[in-house]
Amino acid sequence: MRRSQKFEKPKNRKGTLIQLGGYLMRYKWRLLLAIVLTIGSNLLALVGPLLSGYAIDAIELGFGKVNFNQVFYYAFWMVIFYITSAGLTYILEVLMITVSRKVTYAMRKDVFNKLLDLPIGYFDVHQTGDVISRITYDIDTINSSLSNDLIQVSSAVITVLGSFLMMLAISPKLVLIFVFTVPISIVMSKYLVKKTRPLFGRRSRKMGELNGFVEEMVSGQKTLRIYDQEENTINKFNVKNKEAVEAYYNAEYYGSMIFPTINLINNVSLACISVFGSLLYLAGEMTIGQISSFVLYSRKFSGPINEMANIMNDLQSALAAAERVFALLDELPEAEDTEEMAELKTVKGNIILENVRFSYDANQVIIRDLSLQVEAGKLVAIVGPTGAGKTTIINLLMRFYDVESGNIYVDGNEVHELTRDSLRKAFAMVLQDTWIFHGSIYENLTYGKENATMEEVVKAAKAARIHSFIEHLPNGYETILSDAGTPISKGQEQLLTIARAMLMDAKMLILDEATSNVDTRTEKKIQEAMRHLMKNKTCFVIAHRLSTIQNADLILVVDRGDVVERGTHEVLMEKAGMYWQLYQAQFD
Known part of the structure; x- marks a missing residue:
């Protein structure tokens, strides 16, 4: 018993991350260099607040009691470290853009190749516009996230860890404030992300549905107008458009709640640092410079957390898009031919x-x-x-x-x-729905037999009663046709596809x-010619x-x-x- 092709469900979030990681690991050495650059640029930037505190401590109470040599010394090294950090960050950005471009190219190539391997049944149950949306919009969304969000996430991890260690070295007592604020931030982030994750998946689906509807309506313009369905189509589009916009709005709106929530918690922690830092200064346990450095490190510590909350929307959108792309890539292809299968060579x-x-x-x-x-x-x-x-x-x-x-x-x-x-x-096949691709008439005719001679092409065109028309075109067989068949009619398109089939050496x-799409008289002539050409x-x-x-x-x-x-x-x-x-x- 042979069953029809079944289609798999999309993979879960973990499986999506594993597959996405597989694409990134193709460029592991570039990623390793990116990690080194990320560590270097962030560590250099982390030295700045420490030097700033040393410079402030070089200022004593009283008019003119400033050790300018120390101030300029520390300021000089701050400039050097920040410039070097900026340079490394620039190189990192260029490197990650290159990696994301290569990943996007590979992913889009794999998706297109997959489309050619899928059984015909897949396209019977999936809208063309939705498939196009996956290979364009969804992959572009992934590309944007890879080139931007990965850098921010990796930088955030290093900055948070480095800032924490520096604060711990300056004042372990003040660090205790984060024992309360950080868990609250983590719990709130997880809660909000869990709530917004389905919204981003819905956004990608609705965009695919909208693209599918638009593709159908654009390809069916003549039928749409013949049946006077413009107003009805506009109403249907408005519904699809509204659903897509609402899905986009809901995802962005509820996703935007993450940033202000986390930012509020971080600002509360900064206020606590200012109060308790002042008390420690009065107790003689900290200098002004140390408090300044600690505040700067606390901003660096909380800043990435804010950024993480901010880019969480983009990451969720990218993961939702990746799920759709990998769901397509995970579809079962046509069963591969086995070694036991024979080649059909001498065909009767x-x-x-x-x-x-x-x-x-x-x-x-x-x-x-x-x-x-x-x-x-x-x-x-x-x-x-x-x-x-x-x-x-x-x-x-x-x-x-x-x-x-x-x-x-x-x-x-x-x-x-x-x-x-x-x-x-x-087999050679000619369907009711003609297919003419962008290229010359000669290229279209020899699509199934690329090594055909001009004599063979002309013979097939004459048999299909299309040669005379082609000869009257400005460039003859080199006339360029668009995918819509311009500048030929639908009936002439069909004659070209018949000539294409005649040209194939199929039994x-x-x-x-x-x-x-041709008139009855022409059809009879074509059949007479075809009977002669397809003899035996x-x-x-x-x-x-x-x-x-x-x-x-x-x-x-x-x-x-x-x-x-x-x-x-x-x-x-x-x-x-x-x-x-x-x-x-x-x-x-």
């Missing part, structure tokens, strides 16, 4: 479906028990009502989906015993409503216009996943069954 085109059963989900069976046999070199037409399973049969032949039970044979080989690559190369051809090759044609398949060697009438009738046009018309009813419905 004999197709057998034996008791095939398939469903996209457990609630709706598309194909129940389908059996059919197609001889090599035959033109087979598949007709039937909408939802009968016509396109599904093609998807199973190409192994875009795997059957639940039953078997499919190509030239006597069960398709699951053949490599996907060799199986799919045996089997699949046409899924491939001529729906097996052809599958899915068509609704029954007038275009009357010359087929075999017509299969499919209903609810079963072949209910088969034969030539004349034979089926004589039976006066389902095919006859479909034909009469079109031409009555």
Whole structure:
């Protein structure tokens, strides 16, 4: 029993951090240098308050009682340390930007490669805009966090630890104040982070949904306007936009509570330091310079805590984005070909479906028990009502989906015993939805056969009745087409895709409503040319216009996943069954 592809759930926060760490460890030596630079720049900056206290202690009570030599000496070294620290910080910033750029490049490359490995079923259940949002917006969010937040976090750790040790060396008694304030800060931070974390995940999801909706509406502009749905679409967009904005606002609003809360606690601790420091000075246990240094260190100690609270929003946003990216990367790809699988080399085109059963989900069976046999070199037409399973049969032949039970044979080989690559190369396919990418007409035509000669290209274009049109373009076959097909019509796009399929040296051809965008006269000419060009090759044609398949060697009438009738046009018309009813419905 073969089951359809299932999709995994997103990983948890711990798993996300491990995967993100895996990307960072690819550049471990750069990260090691970044750690050294971080330690160096912060330690140099930590010397400043100590020197400042020494300079203040060089000032005695009374007018003019200042040891300027000591003041200038300590001030000079403060400038040297701060300038050196700033220089190291600049190098660190450049280094981390480089690392984040490389991580972003690698991550985006991995996501794109993953998209090419995913089964077709993944794209059936995920909006295109949402997928694009993951590879653009979410990865950009991660990039921003890596280049900025990691530096701040690592600097904060060193600064807090260094400041604490310096304060402990100056006055252990004053440090006792932080015994009360720091735990309160930690508890409040954990509480607020726990409350806001789901909000950032919701923000990323809503942005993906908004992008998906916009992508759908932009691609469907003509249909939207034909049905006069502008106002309705605007209302739907307003709902999606409002949800995205509210999700963004809630995440930022509740996340912004962290900073003022922690800042309040730190300011209270500073007030306590000022009061108790004054008492220690009066008791002769501290000098003015030591109090000044302690206050500066307390600001350095509390400053990173404030910063940590401030960047916590960005970190949560980055982690939420990373969860979406890694959820995609963790999706199960198409099963890899095994060493036991054979290459389909000498293709004749004999197709057998034996008791095939398939469903996209457990609630709706598309194909129940389908059996059919197609001889090599035959033109087979598949007709039937909408939802009968016509396109599904093609998807199973190409192994875009795997059957639940039953078997499919190509030239006597069960398709699951053949490599996907060799199986799919045996087919050329033209779909109803044309796909023209940005590039020249020549590049589009040779997409499936890059080593094709111009003579072969022209021959295929002539057979598809598109050569004359191409020759009249300013640059002929070198004319550049955009992804929308400009400057050619939809019907001409379809002729190009037909020529592309003709050019492939495939023994089997699949046409899924491939001529729906051309007129009937042109369609008949294309089929005549195609019959000549595809001689001795097996052809599958899915068509609704029954007038275009009357010359087929075999017509299969499919209903609810079963072949209910088969034969030539004349034979089926004589039976006066389902095919006859479909034909009469079109031409009555």
